[in-house]
Amino acid sequence: MSESAILVTGGAGYVGAHACKALHGAGYTPVVFDNLSTGHKTFVRWGPLVLGDIRDADALRHTIRTYKVEAVLHFAASAYVGESVADPQKYYENNVVGSLSLLGAMLETGCRRIVFSSSCSIYGEPESVPIGESAPQNPVNPYGASKAMVERILCDYQKSHEIAAIALRYFNASGADPETELGELRDPETHLIPRAMMAIQGYIHDFAVFGTDYPTPDGTSIRDYIHVSDLASAHVAALRRLIAGGASGALNLGTGRGWSVKQVLDAIAAETGKSLPISHAPRREGDPPVLVADAALSRRELGFAPRLSDLKTIVQTAWAWHLRAHPRLAASRAGASPARGAG
């Protein structure tokens, strides 16, 4: 047990596990707290796994004390946008009540620093792009609303409890660990890049693009794709800033540049050498034409500069992971869930 143990809730998930690898590389010991409801035990490789539920404050308290946790990276959350509309109770329970449980355990144990995994979905359909951190928050689904609520809660706790918190609002997390140790592995899979790759691999047969009549150059929606390993580095930078006594706040994590669904699919075709059977489907409610970050603030505040977030590298690393991971399980059960243009 290192003296610089960092609790990583949801550390067996896609972004959380990449953050654990980055923490390990930076000399921290990631202590993963995960109930493995969507996470993978095999993703926990850089520190201990504590199997527990985020709503179990006693378990969190015990973990923080046992490992002498210095700070928390909080990823644990339910993260299917569509499911959040159908089952808001689950999203407010896991994401809001779960975060309150974590904060309670932190207050009781004197652990005062937290980096929170937020999302660009808190902005909803933006009035203008690129989206700055001070843009209005109008989430259009319970997932985004739950993230916005937790950000608000963190603001209040900063004032009354001396909690130091940085919320990182990701745009489209994508790509995979360049050493192919980690990557996207969901069941069901709903994200554009993995679904396109699974379709090429023959695991799914209902790949569709939602909306081809957007007011964009090629008619498909435009998103800001950020490589998951860049996200992980940003978390380490945010953590260091909090440990050094730096200011709390909320920061976008994006590149500031958008790619259309068609451009992404072209990049995938170029990488894999295979063309993709595409069916076109109507737009979905709450999917705006363009979501692109104003990425200036995180650059300035965290010194954050994406290194792997060019489309080619994202697609390359994701494809290498897909060839290795063979998500047959996801394929066999993913039939019902449509691809998302937005993450």
Place this chain on the structure above:
Amino acid sequence: MTHIESIYSLKGKRVWVAGHRGMVGSALLRRLAQVDCTLLTATREDLDLTRQSEVEAWMKRTKPQAVFLAAAKVGGIAANDRWPAQFLYDNLTIAANVIHASGTTDVEKLLFLGSSCIYPKLAPQPIEEGALLTGPLEPTNQWYAIAKIAGLKLCQAYRKEYGCDFIAAMPTNLYGPEDDFDLATSHVVPALMRKAHEAKLRGDRQLVVWGSGTPRREFLHVDDAAEALVHLMTHYSGASHVNVGSGSDLTVLDLAKLIAAVVGFTGEIVIEPSKPDGTPRKLLDTSKLASLGWYPKIELEKGLASTYAWFVDRFEGATGHALRA
């Protein structure tokens, strides 16, 4: 609440707790009383676990489906030193008889209870499961330790050769009801508790703690241990043994202060550095148990308070004289 899947259910099963009169065994009975299962027990008079034919006949008759092997000949350093043959032989035969009979009858699952003394004397702290057999044992209680190591190896061997779902758990220092409060043989928690209690009754100004007070030790309430063992029985299957501990330690002096507060002894706590300290730290690495979704629920202060209430009740009218008898 927690999304932790059980892999083996005790519901409706015939469950044998071997050693049910011991501290852990009696805690297991309390815990298993909350489970809808049929509890099987045998007293020492009915069944001598060191006799192979008796064990086999008893198991054929009672047909246990799950076995908690918590029976052992136990004692402190002095007892180990005085009766090494008994400690080695009795514990070897108990383990061999019960594990072999379980492997040859219809036992579905067995949990063998060991002890943290199986680890090398100089194992790095906190002690990981992988530290087993990486160095010499503490010589004083090696007899007991060797028998416990043999027991856990038997579980591995029966798993490997016959596919038996036998697992092993290694608990840290336990305390709680049914502990040994005899000052000649007791461990640190009951010893300090009894000494503090008697000092309070006598109106002593001082409570003496052996040694420097600086060694760090880990303690787990026996009810927590029983819960952990049931959790392992229902959530774990694997060849490697699993540490069962609280995950944190404290100095003997801090322990003495806690106990004095619980007992209500208000005098001074003094150390006696001329007495031996033992190893500077003993703490199990409980990461494996945490990864299986279990953590202790009984905080040390509360556990000590309830243990003290039990002690006073058991030895009541808890005068110092009655206890010294």
